[in-house]
Amino acid sequence: MENEYLERVLELLPDIAKRARDTEEARRVPEETIRALTGAGVFRMLQPARYGGSESDPVHFYEIVRAISGACGSTGWVTSVLGVHPWHVALFDDRAQAEVWGENPDMLISSSYAPIGSMNRVAGGYEISGTWRFSSGVDYTGWAVLGGMLLSDTGAPIDTTTLLVPRSDYEVRDIWDSVGLRGTGSNEIVVERAFVPDHRVMRNFEFSQLRGPGQAVNTSPLYRIPFATVFTSAIAAPVLGVVSGCYESYLAAMRDRVRLSLGGGRFADDPFAQVMIGRASSEIDASILQMDRNVRALMAAASSGREVPMQLRLRARRDQVLATERALDAMDKLFKTAGGHSLERGNLIERAWRDAHAGGVHVANEADRALALYGRGAFGLPVEDNMV
Incomplete structure (x- = not known):
């Protein structure tokens, strides 16, 4: 099936690429870019149709993310993170969904999933406080998905949770100043004694069991595939896009370059450079093909109504982390052989190198x-982890 969003996004890429350096300097994606992506419907691709979304094939969403990331890594990262959150919110109680999208279907949601906030049980919900870091694109959002730790009466951890919190209940502090993905505006969120009703709280154990109250109203197979695959693929896709875009820029830059050392001659005629190109391009292609294959297989399993096999879920995580690892290896090959020109500040290759490695350090x-x-599962041992 053809990706109907791709043509719209391809028209935006020249302007996104032109703004890439300004995005870095401003440490946030420009408002005109967010408006353009919103107008193109990108942020609604994984949003329920009941609230104006298109419930698109997630493979198509990751394709869009890779394309944008090839033009600007920071913009691609923010697109992926903000674009995947509607899928997550779709699993919450419909009362929570109505609060987020009822008046504005284009409402954007940021996140910080680390379970670092304090949660105190009160009548009808929880009172939460804390400081959550690394919330990409938070300047453009009206809600946040935050992590919390659910404790027993004795203070022992029971489960990690995710909580939906409106902008009126938190403060955003501008602290983002990083070596890579500088334009993502991944600032911190501060909450002081905000009330979160029960219908805006979900235990992560439910996600690992492929359950969520939102499935009662959002019946598409899209919402019955693993959170771990959907979310981690959204973290890997920008890295693959950055490296893939850098590969194309590398070929254009190096095709006619003449070396002033190592015997001179055209770089493109060097058989060692040719071998490197073959290796790097194969790693990029293999990573994308494996990830897309797994997401399609998960969607097929969910569409059939049968239980999604654990081995397939493990395979998706295996291939996702190795996709990032392979992409970074390809990136290093390109950077290392590009010569001194790649060291110039603002050079496409050096920015791609920084952005790819910044994305690579994400816990996902x-x-x-x-x-x-994966190894535990292959040996037939039990696997209990929320990120599968």
């Missing part, structure tokens, strides 16, 4: 933990 891209889970 932590390879060893995900691979260990």
Whole structure:
């Protein structure tokens, strides 16, 4: 099936690329870019149709993210993060969905999933306080999905949770100043004694069981695939897009370059450079193909009504973390062989190198933990983890 959003986004890419350096300097995506992406319907791709969304194939969403990331890594990252949250909100109680989108279907939601906030049980819900960091694109959002730790009466951890909180209940502090993905505006959220009703609280155990109260009203198979796959793919996709876009820029820049050292000659005639291109391009292609294959397989399982196999869920996580690892390896090959020109500030290759590696440090891209889970499953051992 053809990606109906791709043509719209391709028209936006030249302007997004032109703004890439300004995006870095401002440390946030320009408002005109957010407006353009909103107008193109990108942020509603995974949103329920009941609230104006298109319930698109998630493979198409990740394709859009990769395309945007190739023009500007920061814009692609923000697009992916803000664009995946409607899928998550769709799993909440419909009362929460109505609060978020009832008056404005274009309402954007940011997040900070680390369970660092305090949660005190009160009548009808919880009182929460805390400081959550790394909330990408938060300047443009009216709601936030925040992580919390649910404790027993004795203070022992029971489960991690996610809580939906409106902008009126938190403060945004401008602290983002990073080496890569500088334009994502990943500032911090501060909450002081805000009330969160029960219908805006979900235990992460429910997500790991592929359950959510929102499934009662949002019946598409899209909302019955694993949170772990949907979310982590949204973190890997910008990295793949940055590296893929850099690869194309690299070919254009190096095709006619003449070396002034190492015997001179055209760079493109160097057989070692040709081998590197072959390796790097294959790693990028293989990563995208594997991730897309897994998401399609998960959608097919959900569409059939049968239980989504744990081995498939583990495979999706395995291939997602390795996709990021492979992309970063390809990025390093490109950067290393581009020569001194790649060191110039603002150069497309050096910015891509910084952005890709910044995305790579996200916990969702932590390879060893995900691979260990896959290994447990392959050996027939029980796997209990919310990120599968």
